[in-house]
Amino acid sequence: MHADDAGREGLSGGSTLLTGAREADRTRPYAEGDPILEVRGLVKHYPLTRGILFKKQIGAVRAVDGVDFDLAAGETLGIVGESGCGKSTVAKMLVHLEPPTGGVIRYKGEDVTKLSGRALKAVRRNIQMVFQDPYTSLNPRMTVGDIIGEPYEIHPEVAPKGSRRQKVQDLLDVVGLNPEYINRYPHQFSGGQRQRIGIARGLALNPEIIVADEPVSALDVSVQAQVVNLLDRLQAEFSLSFVFIAHDLSIVRHISDRVGVMYLGRIVEVGTDEEIYDHPTHPYTQALLSAVPVPDPSAREHRERIILHGDVPSPANIPSGCRFRTRCWKAQERCEREVPLLAVPAVFRDSGTPARHDSACHFAEEKRVVPPEERREGPGAAGEAQPHPPDEDTPGSGGTDEGGGEGR
Amino acid sequence: MLLEVRDLHVEFHTRDGVAKAVNGVNYSVAEGETLAVLGESGSGKSVTAQAVMGILDMPPGRISGGEILFKDRDLLKLKADERRRIRGQEMAMIFQDALSSLNPVLSVGQQLGEMFVVHRGMSRGDARAKAIELMDRVRIPAARERVGDFPHQFSGGMRQRIMIAMAMALEPSLIIADEPTTALDVTVQAQVMDLLAELQRELNMGLILITHDLGVVADVADKIAVMYAGRIVETSPVHEIYQAPAHPYTKGLLRSIPRLDQKGQELYAIKGLPPNLLHIPPGCAFHPRCPMAQAVCRTDVPPLYTVDEERRSACHFWKETLDAR
DSSP states (O other): OOOOHHHHHHHTTTOOSOOGGGGGGGGSOOOTTSOSEEEEEEEEEEEEEEOSSSOEEEEEEEEEEEEEEEEOTTOEEEEEOOTTSSHHHHHHHHTTSSOOSEEEEEETTEEGGGOOHHHHHHHHHHEEEEOSOTTTSSOTTSOHHHHHHHHHHHOTTTSOGGGHHHHHHHHHHHTTOOGGGGGOOGGGSOHHHHHHHHHHHHHTTOOSEEEEESTTTTSOHHHHHHHHHHHHHHHHHHTOEEEEEESOHHHHHHHOSEEEEEETTEEEEEEEHHHHHHSOOSHHHHHHHHHSOOSOGGGGTTOOOOOOOSOOOOTTSOOSSSTTGGGOTTOOHHHHHOOOOSBOOGGGTTOOSTTOSEEOOTTOOOOOOSOGGGGGOSTTOTTTSOOOOGGGOOTTTTTOOOOSOOOO | OOEEEEEEEEEEEETTEEEEEEEEEEEEEOTTOEEEEEOOTTSSHHHHHHHHHTOOOTTTEEEEEEEEEETTEEGGGSOHHHHHHHHHHTEEEEOSOHHHHSOTTSOHHHHHHHHHHHHHOOOHHHHHHHHHHHHHHTTOTTHHHHTTOOGGGSOHHHHHHHHHHHHHTTOOSEEEEESTTTTSOHHHHHHHHHHHHHHHHHHTOEEEEEESOHHHHHHHOSEEEEEETTEEEEEEEHHHHHHSOSSHHHHHHHHHSOOTTOOOSSOOOOOSOOOOTTSOOSSSTTGGGOTTOOHHHHHOOOOOEEEETTEEEOOTTHHHHHHTO
16 A cells, blocks of 8 residues: 555646746656556635625635645655644545635646536546445435445445345445445444445445545544554455545554645645654644544653644635745744745755754654653553454454564 | 442333443442543433433433432432532533534523523622633633623634533532533534643542543543443553553454554444344343354343452453453
8 A cells, every 4th residue: 555656746847836937747648557646736715795695705715725645656645734724625626526716636647626517427426435424424214225225226336236235245245344334324333334335335335545534533443443454454355546625643654555634725735644643844744643632641851842833724715925924933923025936945955854844834853742652651652462353352362463562 | 439330220211122321330430530420322321421410311211220429418318409409509511412412592792601690699690790700711702792682693612611611610519411512513623621620639529420431531630431332341451441442342343443643454343333222132232243253142131340449340241351462
């Protein structure tokens, strides 16, 4: 499930995501190794109006305000951010549930935002979504079979009428549910099982890209791990590309090849999981990482915590210059005037360290906030724990094979 | 001891039968102490708290046994008006969702001031001044200007601060916080948790922190009680439980959390699903999901074994669990 980094870099001349040279690619046909999805300058503004009969626009909620990223085939891109940062709006635009105000979404080189009719339908088949809340995203009056099979009504070419029931049962089996449950209703399932149904529905059309918007945040910890493992397995099995949107940084690290951090409608830092988690250079990323509660009380002593003051500003009233400056402890006058671009900061341009990645900060500086020594502490350290496929646990054997290194 | 819950049983009568939400819970909180009650949905952690607070919906709920001793008085034997006097003055609760717990059509100043009008017989004007003082105390900027604002005009973190202010208003000796930061973003979560811990120290209150998040607990709690299917399965001071859990459920929970500091391969997952409270498995309720389960686990309910002076574990094989790390 590793990123096709070479292909991506080769295309953009070894440079970063945000190069003008990229525009030339537009006319080139899609080739093997190109990003399967390219997003450039994606914008979604919701107008704020006043008056009833004669509506006058008095402003806009700038939910997404210029987002760029690439998704390589077979890669998982994680997008993290706090509520209101626009991450879910990005997801909705990717699957065409919301029309963008501006920018392009290129799927295999083709701008999806300009498509309509049959061509759009074909693309939508290949980009499917898994929703956050398994309690409200399944129709309570439909059976599981109807829910998972509904995509075939819209795209009958995928499964001829006679074969649908079999297909649905296969899907149930793939996501780890009993195929005999096909006639049951959503309320007869638990949260984790319902999320599996949502995933099966997302897989029904054999898509290439799955956009998952907080797919596990409504689930209990013990069940969450099962669903994350399922997503991991499905990705390998069906060579899917994932856009994984979440607010939980630990889960995003676990599942992603690359991670983008969003703040107020923009990506402020993007890189591989190691670059973002072990070598963050944007102050917001650092604050976000340091605020994550770590389930280990002994970690708290050798861990610096950056507590941000205040709240996220309203997206209807975004600060000038750097949008993070109102909460940033490094903010200077320059941050007020000049919008920092998402690119490799000048200080790291010649360094060979993982700090060399895109970060939208004038005063980018590497700061390690997740101490590396935590790796070997506590029973939660899965580094040495053997993966346990849930069904292979036999009495007496499970949970007994962890290696040393854990002080009591 | 400030609060002592003894062998508490709560059940809900539903159309499908009797759901046993709490099955013999014991815990205690001293002044100035923070007890974290940890559990997944349906473990009975909130129901226990509601029984302590006296806000359980009855019916369908019913307290079928046990005692709740608060300052040496059994709350379950008090009359409704006596309990009402305790509630708010001596114990208060902070809920998860501040927006739905605050009244949308009253200003926050009115809602905060009401505490003083009702319980202390203050005039409206004095109560308003008190409300501003409280808002200052929980560090809401420009309290004087914002005292007339309505809940929807505040952000999530600010609303949770107002909830905290309301709970602290009459300086109770016990606060129950039910998932106080679950609905908040991580950066705000830290602010709110710090505020809560600071006020608790200042007023030397007992704090019961109900949560499903092992991370939040690690930073603030003194001791932890882990609940599963309406029972406490492990109690321990906070450090030990993370280092060496003595119950397979706790251990599984700790191992199934993805960690910030590493990219794991496959996550450890506890197999199966949490039990249906209408049909709790016989013996140890965790046995169908437990990797260590033996025949005895299917028949005998494990008592809370003494692991050491401060630790208890409801597992027949707690020794093996400790050793097996």
